[in-house]
Amino acid sequence: MSKPYPKEFRDDVVRVARNRGPDVDLEQIAKDFGIHFTTLYSWLKKADIEDGKRPGSTVTDAAELRAAQRRIRTLEQENEVLPGGGVFRSSASAGKMSYPLVRELAADGIPVTVTCRVVKIARQPYYRCLANPVTDAEWAQAHLADALFDAHRDDPEFGYRFLADEARDAGLVFADRTAWRICSENGWWSVFGKKRRGKKTKVGAPAHDDLVRRDFTGPAPNQLWLTDLTEHQTREGKLYLCAIKDVWSNRIVGYSMSDRMESQIAVDALESAVARRGRKVAGCRLHSDRGSQFRSRKLQQTLWRHHMLGSMGQVGSAGDNAAMESFFSLLQKNVLNRQTWDTREQLRIAIITWIERTYHRRRRQTTLGRLTPIEYEIIMTQAADQVA
Incomplete structure (x- = not known):
């Protein structure tokens, strides 16, 4: 089964296809982005349905239908719990809004969540009571x-x-x-009590140790990823880019773009990279600087969920992430500074097109033996399969 493409990547490919020139066909765009023509056609068809340009059921309509079906099932179950319903009326504990009633209805097939919501009690105390009866x-x-x-x-x-x-x-x-x-x-204190002083905000997650030490090499895929943030001005405002590079092949395995520099942009870039690499990332090191986006609790939880390791360079030391800085330098010279960008959409299309078409498939790199990142990954993967 083929691995899924991140939603942000699919949306960007559709943007490029819709804004293509008259001399560029869909087959060429599909080739540039490494996808099949029928896949691109399917994405365009779904996008037209979502935008109302083609008849069909949108994702929102399908989600609303599923939600309505779930709601109907829930209402039917609640009707069994409420007075007048079959289970509640025939229950030996009828009229007792208590834990024994919840347990009895659960044995009859009524979910605990539904019963607790109807009788207006919390689930957590109920489960704690089952595990440890009250002394x-x-x-x-x-x-x-x-x-x-x-x-x-x-x-x-x-x-x-x-x-x-x-x-x-x-x-x-x-x-x-x-x-x-x-x-x-x-917290039942007197209103005249002494006010407590201290920070009102939560303490941020601690910084990681430097697990790279400026050794930007990876003997195999998904062992060392580098990440960083950059920004560029348009007439609409700034566009922020968070990219993740696998040092094994220098390929950009994940990215995310947004008009706001928040921790979510780093989380989205990491989730995109995990999805595109087939989720075989346990033990991979993600190296970054000490920006607040990379020290956020959301990103630390995402790293923990995928069994990855965090790594950070020193404060104010650009050389600790030089391999990622070099990529952004190329992007700055080849795309960002080439012209004045009117809209974020225009700049976004230019960035993703340069990464997927030029950097990944046309720009040869000396460190890869004069191969492109895509060529290098194909050759090395085939060689590993033959050895195995």
Whole structure:
């Protein structure tokens, strides 16, 4: 089964095909981007349907139909739970909106999610209760927490000691330290209490160690990827590009472009690279600078999900990512600085066309034995298959 193409790549190919010159046919564009002609024709057909230029069911219509079907099934299940429904009416626990009811309906085929939503209880406490039944101590503490909360709601200016006195008047026996612990865990402080100072923002993810040490070589594919961000001005505003290069063949295996420099652009570029390389990326090192986009929690979670390793150069040291800087230098001279760009769309088409048509398939590189990145990958892959 062929690997899927990232959505951003498909959209860019459609843009190039729609904006082609009169002397350029679709077969030539398909060849330049390394896809089959029928694949390109299919993408154009789907794009015309989405834009209303051709009759057919759009992706939105299909998604709405599936959502409606799921909603109908959910309503049918909720009808079984609600009073008057078959399961609820025949249940021995009818009228008890509690965990035993949820467990009984789950045994009859009603999903726990549906029952909890109808009877308005949370799923997490239900599952915790199944795993660890409530002890007598927890039951007593829950009653104490309720009493402290009621006292705090009635008199929010009271500190934990006054709240403890109110709870004792209700007949509960406990120590002041217990009341402090419960109030501290739930944030039930006096409105006149001292304001806490400190940062209001979350602490960013720590930087990775430099696992590359300026050794920009890779003996095999998907062992070392380099990434960086660049930007260029158009009359509409700036366009930001995040690209990922495999040092084994110097091929740009993933990219993402956006009008905003946020962490999502780095995440999208990484997901695009993983999709195009067939998801065989476990253990691959992703080397970057220490920009906030690469230190974001979203990107760290994406690396962890794909079992990849992060690597970062030193602050203000461009040489620690020189191999990626060289690619952006080529892009700057060959595309970005060639003319004044009116729109982001125009610049986007120029960038993706240069990468896929020129850099990947026409520009020969000395480090690859005067081969293009695509030629190098084909030859080396065939050689590895013959050895195996």
